[in-house]
Amino acid sequence: MQSFSVYYFDGISSVPKNVTLELHDSFVRIQEFDLSYDFKDIEVGVKLKDTPQSINFSDGSYCQLKPYDFFSLPGSSKDKLILKIESKLKYALLFFALLCVFTVFCLTYGSTILANTLAPQIPTSAAEKISRQTFELLDKHYMSESKLDKKTQDFIKREFDRLLNKNSDFKLHFRSSEIFSANAFALPNGDIILLDDLVKLEKNEEFKGIMGILAHESGHVVHMHGLKTLVKTSISSALIGYLIGDFSGFTTAFTTAAIDAKYSRDYENEADLYATEIMKKNNISAKYTADLFDEIIKKSKEQPNGIILEYSILSSHPAMEERIKKFRENK
Numbered sequence: 001m002q003s004f005s006v007y008y009f010d011g012i013s014s015v016p017k018n019v020t021l022e023l024h025d026s027f028v029r030i031q032e033f034d035l036s037y038d039f040k041d042i043e044v045g046v047k048l049k050d051t052p053q054s055i056n057f058s059d060g061s062y063c064q065l066k067p068y069d070f071f072s073l074p075g076s077s078k079d080k081l082i083l084k085i086e087s088k089l090k091y092a093l094l095f096f097a098l099l100c101v102f103t104v105f106c107l108t109y110g111s112t113i114l115a116n117t118l119a120p121q122i123p124t125s126a127a128e129k130i131s132r133q134t135f136e137l138l139d140k141h142y143m144s145e146s147k148l149d150k151k152t153q154d155f156i157k158r159e160f161d162r163l164l165n166k167n168s169d170f171k172l173h174f175r176s177s178e179i180f181s182a183n184a185f186a187l188p189n190g191d192i193i194l195l196d197d198l199v200k201l202e203k204n205e206e207f208k209g210i211m212g213i214l215a216h217e218s219g220h221v222v223h224m225h226g227l228k229t230l231v232k233t234s235i236s237s238a239l240i241g242y243l244i245g246d247f248s249g250f251t252t253a254f255t256t257a258a259i260d261a262k263y264s265r266d267y268e269n270e271a272d273l274y275a276t277e278i279m280k281k282n283n284i285s286a287k288y289t290a291d292l293f294d295e296i297i298k299k300s301k302e303q304p305n306g307i308i309l310e311y312s313i314l315s316s317h318p319a320m321e322e323r324i325k326k327f328r329e330n331k
């Protein structure tokens, strides 16, 4: 039998009494008051390094051990383990290393796995709401009405409908934007926005180059790249917010991810592949899109600073030369 010299508090008075606590096979006993408690009526507090451990009884009374003592019910390894972990620096360091590995995993493969799993689970109504709000935000701050004549708009719309086999999941919108210049975006609900500056650079009368870009944008919708990016960005900012204790970045990241046209290279390749397949099906040569890319580069070089098309398709879609080559090969 083990015994401990402890302070006993009866739960009524705050004055501690110096007593002896005996640990028997299935109960504990406070010798001085002849009080016994079954193990099931006891809750043993966690022992942290150099702090006195407490033992609570079901009647509201409790004991406090001396800081150097450690109390554990027979068969309970949990408390010993916690003490061991708390006491040993090497365990603390090991946990820190595991936390680092976990963080890196979450920010890389983990977020990709989660994005692929969670994006398809996002309800259509939520995707619709995110898209609508994003569209409103773009309209309010960055875009204005299209200046293209109705005939051109109708022609492009008709060709686009034919390209996607009249798929009603997609809706084409025309806008102009000084800041985004020659560009096009897709929102998760299938809204595709085509900007005037891009249309103006098209040399083909049947807008075959534009069709490649619209097919690419619909590829982003089909493969849910917008929602996946949203999930990834949210995971990263929530995790970083948790680690540094500041969640202010979380809300802004959630909003900006939706309009951030910069997808990962894998997503761009996937959308390009989708586009070239759609064009092949429609007997449209992908070379027209490569020609349009050339025009965008040419126009960009003509600008006074060379980089005035800062938010154009050139900045949101890197490795342009490589893409041009890929589209030319798919003629």
Ligand SMILES: [Zn+2]
Binding pocket: 216, 220, 263, 268, 271, 317
């Ligand atoms: Zn893209």
